[in-house]
Amino acid sequence: MAIEPDYLRLAREGRLREIGEHLWAQLENCRLCPRSCGVNRLKGQRGFCSASADLELAGYMVHTGEEPCISGQGGSGTIFFSHCPLGCVFCQNYRFSQEGEGRIYSIDDLARIMLELQAMGVHNINLVTPEHYLPHIVLALDRAVSMGLRLPLVYNTSSYVRRETLALLEGVVDVYLPDTKFFHRRWSMKLARSKDYPEVARSALLEMYRQRPSVVFSPDGVMLKGVLIRHLVLPNDASGSFDWFRWIRTNLGKDVYISLMSQYYPFYKAGEVPEVSRRITRKEYRDVQEWMLSLGLEKGWWQEDYGLDELAGDRIRHEFRH
Numbered sequence: 001m002a003i004e005p006d007y008l009r010l011a012r013e014g015r016l017r018e019i020g021e022h023l024w025a026q027l028e029n030c031r032l033c034p035r036s037c038g039v040n041r042l043k044g045q046r047g048f049c050s051a052s053a054d055l056e057l058a059g060y061m062v063h064t065g066e067e068p069c070i071s072g073q074g075g076s077g078t079i080f081f082s083h084c085p086l087g088c089v090f091c092q093n094y095r096f097s098q099e100g101e102g103r104i105y106s107i108d109d110l111a112r113i114m115l116e117l118q119a120m121g122v123h124n125i126n127l128v129t130p131e132h133y134l135p136h137i138v139l140a141l142d143r144a145v146s147m148g149l150r151l152p153l154v155y156n157t158s159s160y161v162r163r164e165t166l167a168l169l170e171g172v173v174d175v176y177l178p179d180t181k182f183f184h185r186r187w188s189m190k191l192a193r194s195k196d197y198p199e200v201a202r203s204a205l206l207e208m209y210r211q212r213p214s215v216v217f218s219p220d221g222v223m224l225k226g227v228l229i230r231h232l233v234l235p236n237d238a239s240g241s242f243d244w245f246r247w248i249r250t251n252l253g254k255d256v257y258i259s260l261m262s263q264y265y266p267f268y269k270a271g272e273v274p275e276v277s278r279r280i281t282r283k284e285y286r287d288v289q290e291w292m293l294s295l296g297l298e299k300g301w302w303q304e305d306y307g308l309d310e311l312a313g314d315r316i317r318h319e320f321r322h
């Protein structure tokens with residue numbers, strides 16, 4: 001029997017709309033993300049992320065370069081949102097995440113985009129850093145369901161998301177795709193002006209696993225439910241790779257799925273920070289790979305040495321025992 005997204009049941013029960021409206025009310029005193037700006041976005045005020053109540057999208061596409069279990073054969077229906085609550089100095093998407101490129105869409109437009117992507121044969125709807133637009137997304141999802149949406153929802157995130165906000169999404173999200181960016185505060189401060197990223201991200205991961213403790217794949221290897229942890233290795237261990245994997249092994253076990261990425265490139269303002277102004281070395285990458293394997297973390301994918309492509313997942317190969 002086909003596995004359907006849990007949000008279909010929530011929509012039938014009217015819960016999806018309730019969750020969307022609950023999130024929408026938070027725009028009046030915005031604490032959607034850990035920045036907790038408290039601005040009234042409904043009146044046009046903007047906080048750290050620079051998003052007002054208007055939904056702004058940078059674009060959407062059939063993404064064939066994500067991990068094999070996300071892109072599959074048909075691609076991932078990826079939606080890119082303008083603005084970002086985290087704001088890393090090395091962001092490859094800085095033109096829309098930090099410089100605000102994009103244009104305004106309505107909630108109905110977003111619902112139609114989801115359906116358009118579904119009609120193009122993608123395996124899922126992949127929301128890239130959606131925290132600041134969660135109210136719009138859940139309301140759009142509710143409308144899209146009534147128009148025939150049936151695809152798994154992938155929540156593709158920096159992990160800078162409040163545990164309380166994630167708890168509201170229980171049953172809404174099928175697949176969590178969290179980044180693990182900085183294990184240590186001194187690096188999150190330096191590279192993203194966030195003193196609480198490490199604690200927030202660890203708490204978020206625990207909540208994601210509480211919601212999706214086991215992984216379900218389709219017969220052709222696409223993840224239908226579960227969590228896939230991304231980790232981008234930064235130069236000089238600025239991401240705290242060794243501590244991240246020790247923490248993951250201790251707190252989440254050895255059966256977690258991991259996507260290890262080598263594609264770091266000093267985009268945007270990274271050139272102004274000497275420690276992260278270069279690519280990683282092969283030795284830096286291999287040391288992390290060996291550390292993961294020594295901990296028994298053998299499920300998932302990793303990129304080739306020196307992932308030279310710009311998009312997450314490009315040149316990822318099946319490397320671990322899957």
Ligand code: SF4
Pocket residue numbers: 030031032033034035036037038039046047048049050051084085131132
């Ligand atoms: S979503 Fe934006 S405005 Fe709201 S708390 Fe986060 S950074 Fe501030």
